[in-house]
Structure formats: structure tokens, C-alpha cells
Amino acid sequence: MKRHALTTRIWHWISAVLVVILFMSGLTISNAHPWLYWGEAGFMPQEAWLAVPRFPDWMTIPGYYSLAVARDWHNLAVWPFALMLLFIWVAMLANRHFKRDIATTAEEWQPRNIRRDIAAHLRLDFDHGAGKYNFFQKLAYGLVFGLFLPMMIFTGIAISPGLGPTFGWLIDLLGGRQSARGLHFIFAFALFGFFVVHVVMVMLAGPARQVSDMITGGKGKDGEADAP
Numbered sequence: 001m002k003r004h005a006l007t008t009r010i011w012h013w014i015s016a017v018l019v020v021i022l023f024m025s026g027l028t029i030s031n032a033h034p035w036l037y038w039g040e041a042g043f044m045p046q047e048a049w050l051a052v053p054r055f056p057d058w059m060t061i062p063g064y065y066s067l068a069v070a071r072d073w074h075n076l077a078v079w080p081f082a083l084m085l086l087f088i089w090v091a092m093l094a095n096r097h098f099k100r101d102i103a104t105t106a107e108e109w110q111p112r113n114i115r116r117d118i119a120a121h122l123r124l125d126f127d128h129g130a131g132k133y134n135f136f137q138k139l140a141y142g143l144v145f146g147l148f149l150p151m152m153i154f155t156g157i158a159i160s161p162g163l164g165p166t167f168g169w170l171i172d173l174l175g176g177r178q179s180a181r182g183l184h185f186i187f188a189f190a191l192f193g194f195f196v197v198h199v200v201m202v203m204l205a206g207p208a209r210q211v212s213d214m215i216t217g218g219k220g221k222d223g224e225a226d227a228p
Contacts, residue, residue, distance in 0.1 A: 002217030003132070007091035012214055015084050019191065021077040022152075024061040026188060028070035031055055036185055040176035049182070082153050089145070101132045102142055108135045126205050140194060148191050155184035 004012075035048035045051065062069045092098035107113065117135045120126075126134065133141065157163045158171045158180035174180040202210045212218065 003213050003219055004217050005091070005095060005097060006217065007088065007095070008097065009214055009217060011084055011088040011091070015081065015088075018077045018081040018084065019195075021061060021073055022081060023188060023192065024059060025070045025073040025077070027055040028060040028062065028065065029067065029074065030185070031060070031065060032067045032070075036182040037178040038175065038182060039178055040171075042178040050185075052185070078156060085149050085153065092145075098145070102138050102145070104135065104138050104142065108138070124204055126201065140197070144191070144194055148187050148194065151183065151187045152191070155180045155187065159184060 030052055031054050034052040034054060035042070035045045036050045036052065037048050042048065057063050057065070060070070061073050089098075092102070113135065120134070121136065126137075154170060155174060157167050158174050159177055164171060164177060171177050171180060174183060209218075
């Protein structure tokens with residue numbers, strides 16, 4: 001039996017490419033007006049709550065400043081990204097991957113168990129526990145699937161020039177179009193932070209096996225529920 005289901009592997013690699021395109025093209029869009037505001041309106045830098053640094057061309061798509069081209073890349077990637085998020089949620093609920101492997105239990109939130117998890121991580125022991133993932137892995141994946149990725153979609157809709165007028169209720173719910181833009185930036189960098197930690201953890205846990213398992217599916221460990 002496989003450690004990672006085929007649906008998980010398909011989603012992982014396609015979404016990784018799409019997120020990179022979205023993030024790098026988003027940096028170009030940020031360069032067009034690198035100030036963030038709260039509320040409905042905002043244009044003057046002195047009214048901003050954050051001045052975002054200008055990102056160098058090697059970090060952006062395209063590799064030069066062009067707001068129009070960056071928006072084209074962003075729009076090209078965002079629709080398959082949203083469809084892939086819907087796809088993985090349907091798959092996780094259908095094969096019970098979310099309930100079995102990602103959802104945390106009340107027992108895992110006990111302070112003694114959290115302290116034990118912290119101690120295990122400090123020993124670079126990432127395979128502790130009976131299930132596929134330990135508590136902090138479940139917490140991280142739960143935040144990504146349940147909060148970070150959906151909020152990227154919702155805030156993106158709210159700030160989209162083409163979709164925003166149709167979703168006025170969503171803009172109001174997020175506190176205004178500029179607030180939605182600020183939240184979009186926050187969640188984008190929260191995802192970037194997760195990506196950095198994820199790569200570091202893969203390197204510490206053994207990159208050859210981790211990458212191979214995400215390509216081939218790998219083999220479930222003893223005491224772990226096998227992926228369908």
C-alpha cells in the first residue's frame with residue numbers, strides 16, 4: 001500500500017508549480033504599488049500600514065517590470081490553482097485522508113502532548129506517533145488546507161478588478177478592498193513561510209526518500225493507516 005495516495009501526489013506537484021507562478025507574478029504586481037492599507041480605499045503612501053520593499057527582477061515573473069504581463073501570468077495560474085484546491089478537498093473527504101491523517105484530536109491538544117511533540121522535533125524525530133503525521137504536521141497542513149489556501153482564493157476574488165464588483169458581499173466581509181489586498185499579501189507570505197519550513201523539514205528527514213515517496217507513493221509505515 002502507498003504512503004501517499006495518487007490524488008495527493010498529483011495535487012502536490014501541480015499545485016507546487018502553480019503556487020510558484022502565482023507568488024513570483026504576485027511580487028511583480030506588488031512592485032506596482034508597494035503599500036498596503038486597511039479599509040475600502042487607499043492610495044497615499046503616508047496612509048499605509050506597511051511599505052513593502054521592492055522585489056528584485058530575479059524573484060519575479062516576468063524577470064522584468066511589467067504589470068500587464070504579471071497579471072496575465074497570475075490569471076493563467078489562478079484558475080487551475082482554485083480547481084486543484086477543490087479537487088484535493090473532494091479527494092481528502094472522499095478517501096477520508098483529512099479525517100484520518102490531518103484532523104487533530106482533543107488528546108493531541110493536551111499541553112503534555114504538545115510538549116512531547118516539541119521535544120521530539122528538537123531531537124529531529126519527525127516520525128513519532130502512531131499515525132502518518134505528528135501533531136505539528138497535522139496543525140501545519142490543517143492551516144494550509146483550511147485557512148491559507150482558501151483565503152488566498154477569497155481575497156484574490158475580492159481584489160480582482162473583474163470579479164470584485166460581483167462579490168461585493170465578500171469585500172464587505174473582508175473589511176474592504178484594501179483590507180482584502182493586505183490579507184492577500186499576509187496569507188501569501190504565510191504560505192511562503194510554510195514552504196520554507198516544509199523544505200527544511202524534508203531536508204532534515206531525508207530528502208531522497210521524501211521526494212521519492214511523493215513521486216511513487218512510497219510505502220506506509222507500521223501502525224500507519226495506508227492511503228487508498
